[in-house]
Amino acid sequence: SAVISQKPSRDICQRGTSLTIQCQVDSQVTMMFWYRQQPGQSLTLIATANQGSEATYESGFVIDKFPISRPNLTFSTLTVSNMSPEDSSIYLCSVGHRGRDYGYTFGSGTRLTVV
Amino acid sequence: GQQVMQIPQYQHVQEGEDFTTYCNSSTTLSNIQWYKQRPGGHPVFLIQLVKSGEVKKQKRLTFQFGEAKKNSSLHITATQTTDVGTYFCAGPSTSGTYKYIFGTGTRLKVLA
Numbered sequence: 001s002a003v004i005s006q007k008p009s010r011d012i013c014q015r016g017t018s019l020t021i022q023c024q025v026d027s028q029v030t031m032m033f034w035y036r037q038q039p040g041q042s043l044t045l046i047a048t049a050n051q052g053s054e055a056t057y058e059s060g061f062v063i064d065k066f067p068i069s070r071p072n073l074t075f076s077t078l079t080v081s082n083m084s085p086e087d088s089s090i091y092l093c094s095v096g097h098r099g100r101d102y103g104y105t106f107g108s109g110t111r112l113t114v115v
Numbered sequence: 116g117q118q119v120m121q122i123p124q125y126q127h128v129q130e131g132e133d134f135t136t137y138c139n140s141s142t143t144l145s146n147i148q149w150y151k152q153r154p155g156g157h158p159v160f161l162i163q164l165v166k167s168g169e170v171k172k173q174k175r176l177t178f179q180f181g182e183a184k185k186n187s188s189l190h191i192t193a194t195q196t197t198d199v200g201t202y203f204c205a206g207p208s209t210s211g212t213y214k215y216i217f218g219t220g221t222r223l224k225v226l227a
Contacts, residue, residue, distance in 0.1 A: 031213050042220050043203070045214060048211070096213060104215065106157040106159070108156075
């Protein structure tokens with residue numbers, strides 16, 4: 001399965017600022033997703049990062065708040081914009097290979113605290 | 116909307132006892148995946164079930180997919196402290212290919 005490098009691993013940010021999270025994969029992957037996980041909770045899908053086109057967002061998430069880039073098949077970024085304390089959470093990227101029974105591989109996550 | 120629920124939410128067991136978590140989907144699933152997340156860690160893929168009534172085993176872990184493909188279970192025999200973590204099931208989203216909706220999770224604590 002793919003190996004993912006996600007950074008930063010954690011950050012403390014001031015409200016109103018933005019943070020960009022990077023996800024680098026060691027191989028080309030067809031599918032890449034961004035999830036949010038609040039402490040003690042399940043994972044909520046934010047969006048699908050599409051290579052060469054705009055990301056596909058889930059209900060409740062918008063591009064202005066969570067812009068996503070995916071310039072190639074090994075790299076993506078998620079930006080959390082104009083942050084508020086409610087954005088404090090763990091953000092995870094996830095990748096998968098179409099047609100393979102490997103399940104999805106997750107990055108180690110970014111623990112974000114907004115103060 | 117599509118929902119994937121798990122019960123129980125929490126389970127504390129004595130080391131050596133068995134443990135079972137149940138996963139129920141509001142929709143019929145083409146397949147179901149199970150993940151384990153250790154405390155402070157990220158989810159790690161355990162297994163995928165595809166066929167109705169399918170049963171798969173991984174050492175002390177037994178996974179089952181329901182006949183109607185709307186529910187699944189994970190059973191751990193003789194739990195060990197290394198089994199501690201949160202277990203999530205995940206099913207394909209009805210709104211798009213290859214997206215997965217995660218269940219609510221079951222947090223397992225094993226008392227030595």
